Amino acid sequence: IxxxxxxxxxxxxxxxxxxxxxxxxxxxxxxxxxxxxxxxDCHVVDFTDDGDKVTAILEDGRKFEGDLLVGADGIRSKVRKSLFGETDASYSEYTCYTGIADFVPPDIDTVG
Known part of the structure:
Protein backbone atom coordinates (compact mmCIF):
# COMPACT_ATOMS: atom_id res chain seq x y z
CA ILE A 1 0.00 0.00 0.00
CA ASP A 41 27.67 24.98 17.23
CA CYS A 42 28.63 28.17 15.41
CA HIS A 43 26.72 31.33 16.15
CA VAL A 44 26.16 33.90 13.41
CA VAL A 45 26.03 37.35 15.00
CA ASP A 46 25.91 39.41 11.81
CA PHE A 47 26.23 39.23 8.05
CA THR A 48 26.80 41.56 5.13
CA ASP A 49 25.34 41.29 1.65
CA ASP A 50 27.02 43.21 -1.15
CA GLY A 51 24.82 41.80 -3.91
CA ASP A 52 27.45 39.43 -5.31
CA LYS A 53 28.33 37.62 -2.10
CA VAL A 54 27.25 37.33 1.50
CA THR A 55 29.65 37.27 4.44
CA ALA A 56 28.61 35.58 7.68
CA ILE A 57 30.30 36.86 10.83
CA LEU A 58 30.50 34.37 13.67
CA GLU A 59 30.52 35.02 17.40
CA ASP A 60 34.22 34.14 17.58
CA GLY A 61 35.06 36.72 14.88
CA ARG A 62 35.57 34.33 11.98
CA LYS A 63 34.07 35.36 8.65
CA PHE A 64 32.83 33.11 5.88
CA GLU A 65 31.93 34.22 2.38
CA GLY A 66 29.49 32.56 0.00
CA ASP A 67 26.81 32.97 -2.63
CA LEU A 68 24.00 32.68 -0.08
CA LEU A 69 23.32 32.35 3.62
CA VAL A 70 20.79 29.82 4.84
CA GLY A 71 19.24 31.14 8.05
CA ALA A 72 18.24 27.87 9.69
CA ASP A 73 18.74 29.17 13.19
CA GLY A 74 15.32 28.56 14.68
CA ILE A 75 12.29 30.44 15.91
CA ARG A 76 14.40 33.27 17.35
CA SER A 77 16.47 33.55 14.17
CA LYS A 78 19.16 36.23 14.29
CA VAL A 79 19.38 36.09 10.49
CA ARG A 80 15.65 36.84 10.13
CA LYS A 81 15.88 39.58 12.75
CA SER A 82 18.73 41.22 10.81
CA LEU A 83 16.69 41.09 7.60
CA PHE A 84 13.24 42.05 8.88
CA GLY A 85 13.70 43.49 12.36
CA GLU A 86 11.95 42.21 15.47
CA THR A 87 9.02 39.97 14.53
CA ASP A 88 6.58 38.04 16.66
CA ALA A 89 6.08 34.35 16.14
CA SER A 90 2.75 33.58 14.52
CA TYR A 91 0.74 30.41 14.77
CA SER A 92 0.37 28.72 11.39
CA GLU A 93 -2.65 26.71 12.57
CA TYR A 94 -0.75 23.53 11.80
CA THR A 95 0.64 21.07 14.29
CA CYS A 96 3.14 18.36 13.52
CA TYR A 97 3.77 15.45 15.81
CA THR A 98 6.86 13.41 15.13
CA GLY A 99 8.51 10.44 16.65
CA ILE A 100 11.46 8.20 15.96
CA ALA A 101 11.43 4.46 16.40
CA ASP A 102 14.36 2.15 15.86
CA PHE A 103 12.22 -0.37 14.01
CA VAL A 104 11.96 -1.53 10.40
CA PRO A 105 8.56 -3.11 9.71
CA PRO A 106 8.55 -6.30 7.64
CA ASP A 107 6.28 -4.67 5.01
CA ILE A 108 8.51 -1.60 4.50
CA ASP A 109 8.60 -2.18 0.73
CA THR A 110 4.81 -2.17 0.37
CA VAL A 111 3.80 0.60 2.78
CA GLY A 112 4.63 4.17 1.69
Missing part, protein backbone atom coordinates in the same frame (compact mmCIF):
# COMPACT_ATOMS: atom_id res chain seq x y z
CA UNK A 2 1.32 3.43 -0.96
CA UNK A 3 -0.35 6.63 0.14
CA UNK A 4 -0.45 10.02 -1.53
CA UNK A 5 0.63 12.94 0.64
CA UNK A 6 0.23 15.56 -2.10
CA UNK A 7 -3.33 15.32 -3.50
CA UNK A 8 -5.34 15.65 -0.25
CA UNK A 9 -3.55 18.89 0.65
CA UNK A 10 -3.56 20.28 -2.91
CA UNK A 11 -7.30 19.63 -3.36
CA UNK A 12 -8.03 21.66 -0.23
CA UNK A 13 -5.62 24.48 -1.07
CA UNK A 14 -3.41 23.55 1.87
CA UNK A 15 0.37 23.53 1.85
CA UNK A 16 1.99 20.16 1.30
CA UNK A 17 4.09 19.36 4.34
CA UNK A 18 6.82 16.81 4.54
CA UNK A 19 9.00 16.12 7.56
CA UNK A 20 12.64 15.21 7.10
CA UNK A 21 14.96 14.11 9.87
CA UNK A 22 17.43 16.92 10.59
CA UNK A 23 20.23 14.36 10.81
CA UNK A 24 19.28 12.85 7.45
CA UNK A 25 19.02 16.29 5.82
CA UNK A 26 22.45 17.23 7.15
CA UNK A 27 23.91 13.98 5.81
CA UNK A 28 22.43 14.67 2.36
CA UNK A 29 23.77 18.24 2.35
CA UNK A 30 27.19 17.11 3.59
CA UNK A 31 27.47 14.59 0.76
CA UNK A 32 26.61 17.33 -1.74
CA UNK A 33 29.02 19.97 -0.45
CA UNK A 34 31.59 18.06 1.62
CA UNK A 35 31.77 17.47 5.35
CA UNK A 36 33.98 20.50 5.99
CA UNK A 37 31.38 22.93 4.58
CA UNK A 38 28.86 22.38 7.39
CA UNK A 39 29.66 23.58 10.90
CA UNK A 40 27.59 22.98 14.01
Missing amino acids: KFDTFTPAAERGLPVTRVVSRMLLQEILARAVGDDAIMN
